[in-house]
Amino acid sequence: MTHGYAIGAVAAVAVTTVAVGALGLRRARTTSDFYVASRVVSPRWNAAAIGGEYLSAASFLGIAGLILAFGYDVLWYPVGYTAGYLILLAVVAAPLRRSGAYTLPDFAEIRLGSPVVRRLASLLVVLIGWLYLVPQLQGAALTLRTQTGAPHWLGGLVVVGVVLCAVAIGGMRSITFAQAFQFWLKFTALLVPAIAVLSVWHQRHDTIGDGYPTVPRSTTVTVSSATTVRVEQPETLVIHGAVDGRPVGGPVTLARGEYHLGANTRVDLRAGDVVPVVTSLPTQHNADWLRPLGSGQDHPLYASLSLMLAICLGTMGLPHVLVRFYTNPDGRDARRTTLIVIAFLSSFYLLPTLFGAFGRRYVPDLLLTGNTDATVLLLPERMLAGLPGTLLGALVTAGAFAAFLSTASGLTVSVAGVLSQDVVRRRPDPRRAHRIRAFRLSAILAIGVPYLLSLPSERIGLAAVVGLAFAVAASSFCPLLVLGIWWRRLTDAGTVAGLVCGGVLASIAVLITVVGGRERGWLGALLEQPAACTVPLAFAVMIGVSLLTRSRVPADVGRVMVRLHVPESLDLARARPARGNRSSPATDRSSQAPPPLADASATPTD
Amino acid sequence: MSGNRVRITHPRTDAARRVPARPVIHEIDEQTQLGEVYMTSLVRSQRRLALLVCSLTALLLGGTALVGALVPGFSRLRLFGISVPWLALGVLVYPLMIALGAYAVRHAERNERDFTALVERK
Numbered sequence: 062m063t064h065g066y067a068i069g070a071v072a073a074v075a076v077t078t079v080a081v082g083a084l085g086l087r088r089a090r091t092t093s094d095f096y097v098a099s100r101v102v103s104p105r106w107n108a109a110a111i112g113g114e115y116l117s118a119a120s121f122l123g124i125a126g127l128i129l130a131f132g133y134d135v136l137w138y139p140v141g142y143t144a145g146y147l148i149l150l151a152v153v154a155a156p157l158r159r160s161g162a163y164t165l166p167d168f169a170e171i172r173l174g175s176p177v178v179r180r181l182a183s184l185l186v187v188l189i190g191w192l193y194l195v196p197q198l199q200g201a202a203l204t205l206r207t208q209t210g211a212p213h214w215l216g217g218l219v220v221v222g223v224v225l226c227a228v229a230i231g232g233m234r235s236i237t238f239a240q241a242f243q244f245w246l247k248f249t250a251l252l253v254p255a256i257a258v259l260s261v262w263h264q265r266h267d268t269i270g271d272g273y274p275t276v277p278r279s280t281t282v283t284v285s286s287a288t289t290v291r292v293e294q295p296e297t298l299v300i301h302g303a304v305d306g307r308p309v310g311g312p313v314t315l316a317r318g319e320y321h322l323g324a325n326t327r328v329d330l331r332a333g334d335v336v337p338v339v340t341s342l343p344t345q346h347n348a349d350w351l352r353p354l355g356s357g358q359d360h361p362l363y364a365s366l367s368l369m370l371a372i373c374l375g376t377m378g379l380p381h382v383l384v385r386f387y388t389n390p391d392g393r394d395a396r397r398t399t400l401i402v403i404a405f406l407s408s409f410y411l412l413p414t415l416f417g418a419f420g421r422r423y424v425p426d427l428l429l430t431g432n433t434d435a436t437v438l439l440l441p442e443r444m445l446a447g448l449p450g451t452l453l454g455a456l457v458t459a460g461a462f463a464a465f466l467s468t469a470s471g472l473t474v475s476v477a478g479v480l481s482q483d484v485v486r487r488r489p490d491p492r493r494a495h496r497i498r499a500f501r502l503s504a505i506l507a508i509g510v511p512y513l514l515s516l517p518s519e520r521i522g523l524a525a526v527v528g529l530a531f532a533v534a535a536s537s538f539c540p541l542l543v544l545g546i547w548w549r550r551l552t553d554a555g556t557v558a559g560l561v562c563g564g565v566l567a568s569i570a571v572l573i574t575v576v577g578g579r580e581r582g583w584l585g586a587l588l589e590q591p592a593a594c595t596v597p598l599a600f601a602v603m604i605g606v607s608l609l610t611r612s613r614v615p616a617d618v619g620r621v622m623v624r625l626h627v628p629e630s631l632d633l634a635r636a637r638p639a640r641g642n643r644s645s646p647a648t649d650r651s652s653q654a655p656p657p658l659a660d661a662s663a664t665p666t667d
Numbered sequence: 668m669s670g671n672r673v674r675i676t677h678p679r680t681d682a683a684r685r686v687p688a689r690p691v692i693h694e695i696d697e698q699t700q701l702g703e704v705y706m707t708s709l710v711r712s713q714r715r716l717a718l719l720v721c722s723l724t725a726l727l728l729g730g731t732a733l734v735g736a737l738v739p740g741f742s743r744l745r746l747f748g749i750s751v752p753w754l755a756l757g758v759l760v761y762p763l764m765i766a767l768g769a770y771a772v773r774h775a776e777r778n779e780r781d782f783t784a785l786v787e788r789k
Binding site: 133136137140143144146147148150151152155268351352353354355362365366369373393396397399400403404407408410411414418547619622623626627628630631632633 | 692695702703706709710713714716717720721724728729732735736741742748750752753756757758760761762764765767768769771772775776779782783786787
């Protein structure tokens with residue numbers, strides 16, 4: 062019966078998503094000029110839509126899981142996700158909206174007028190988009206497996222199916238309303254269980270002790286694949302299965318040390334038993350867990366600061382973020398929308414922290430399997446017995462699925478738009494049917510590749526993989542946007558050099574971390590959090606090479622600067638040609654930029 | 668309509684003075700040197716604001732990180748039974764970030780209003 066509610070919740074979210082997408086398509090067709098529509102969209106709706114698309118599996122599930130495992134240091138993730146919008150607001154929001162760019166490659170072309178830069182930017186959008194999509198699909202697989210016992214490959218496939226379906230019938234992302242709805246769904250799905258959990262906790266007068274995490278009541282844990290765990294203090298555990306290759310079936314006395322548990326070994330933890338911890342996660346006293354820099358990583362201060370840099374500067378370079386700003390009528394509203402986004406995110410991110418902290422007390426058995434991303438899903442059922450717990454569990458599952466769907470569809474449309482424009486279909490094709498076919502092919506490519514990549518289930522936390530996507534974005538697009546908007550002397554050669562340098566170095570670090578496992582010491586810290594090195598380096602290279610190639614400063618830089626910075630209330634005839642009068646196609650791509658899915662359905666409208 | 672009428676006025680009247688006043692926005696639009704001067708002032712004021720907000724953000728977050736790392740007693744502080752570092756980074760930084768964002772919006776809009784007033788000055 063438990064499974065029934067969860068499956069029902071997932072199905073409801075999927076059907077609603079597709080239905081709202083279909084409704085939005087009908088409306089989009091009747092709205093020929095989406096500028097008119099977008100003036101109807103208030104900053105608050107826009108902000109909820111941005112939040113809806115932004116709050117991904119990493120935010121919904123990942124942060125709480127990482128907090129359970131690592132403690133205080135993980136609080137930097139949600140703070141960074143919010144601070145990213147603060148930086149975006151201060152540095153790029155209004156000029157980016159005024160540029161009229163629909164995608165990052167568009168901005169690169171408007172500013173620098175170079176097809177090479179455009180191509181390179183497209184490549185990076187696809188790379189970052191894929192890197193961001195993989196954890197979404199893994200999160201979906203995890204959710205479905207935890208709540209219904211479905212096989213690993215199925216959850217991701219459900220998301221792929223729903224997203225492709227929504228994209229095929231008109232792009233769910235096209236509707237501000239759909240994304241705004243997703244935001245409030247996610248917020249409610251965490252808020253209601255959080256309140257319930259808080260009140261239960263309040264009655265129990267429970268605290269997190271100083272020792273190693275212990276299970277609050279008898280719990281049975283089954284490790285699905287062979288796992289090495291670490292036992293920090295000698296104890297006797299009831300284990301059925303294989304320990305270090307020997308078959309066991311009953312109480313086993315374990316000394317301090319590492320043990321290898323065979324596949325399908327069952328551990329019956331009794332109340333008060335200290336949980337053995339999988340070796341990929343640190344074993345800490347709760348006292349260390351509570352303390353800043355107590356996460357047991359190497360060079361934790363460097364790791365925290367570098368992570369902050371990556372997230373703060375990477376937000377502006379995420380492929381699905383920029384598109385949402387296009388729905389704002391002007392630069393001023395873009396700023397106001399961003400401010401409301403910050404307020405929304407600030408309220409949302411109070412909740413994962415709560416779940417993570419309670420998780421340490423009530424679902425510490427997840428440390429044994431390393432499956433900590435399931436914290437949010439399991440906590441309500443563990444703390445509330447009976448039907449209320451089950452219903453709250455289903456609500457959380459629905460929210461998690463909303464998180465995968467909204468982020469995945471936003472990313473898929475962004476990546477597919479870039480793929481169909483710059484990769485699949487090199488030359489502009491006037492025939493609409495061909496454009497649509499190219500876009501649909503690209504959509505399959507955009508989400509199919511990350512789905513295949515998500516199948517080998519790597520045990521890096523969801524939020525950690527997303528952090529790596531931020532690092533690549535911060536090392537490539539952040540310098541392009543910041544220098545492009547504020548520095549006149551940027552040249553195409555400088556941009557190419559900076560993008561290649563920052564993008565390649567950050568990607569190498571990501572690849573080594575994801576594929577090669579973890580190094581110790583400074584090298585490991587550098588590879589896991591490359592941003593503190595690669596971001597300044599990318600900036601330096603971009604500035605240095607631009608200064609060396611002064612003759613290549615684009616001739617129309619003055620005109621672009623006027624367009625980026627002068628408020629819309631002032632009437633500019635040349636720098637910002639009136640709509641319907643696109644006189645210079647080489648530099649003004651905004652007219653052709655929206656993904657050529659259909660004339661109106663792919664553009665954000667309401 | 669009145670092609671053959673000639674208006675004779677003293678050169679120092681308002682009407683006469685308004686004649687050569689080309690709207691500044693055209694200077695900006697056509698990127699004359701005068702327009703560039705106006706643009707430089709706008710971009711400079713906005714850039715200064717952006718840098719200020721980024722620095723304050725860095726100060727807020729970097730400061731929290733450094734206090735946590737370098738002040739030994741900080742991690743043991745409790746308020747109503749809740750660890751102060753958790754309260755600071757889990758709750759308190761958010762309203763501060765909202766306040767910083769509101770500051771950025773207000774001042775960016777003020778810079779733009781000043782610029783508009785300057786350009787549209789009669």
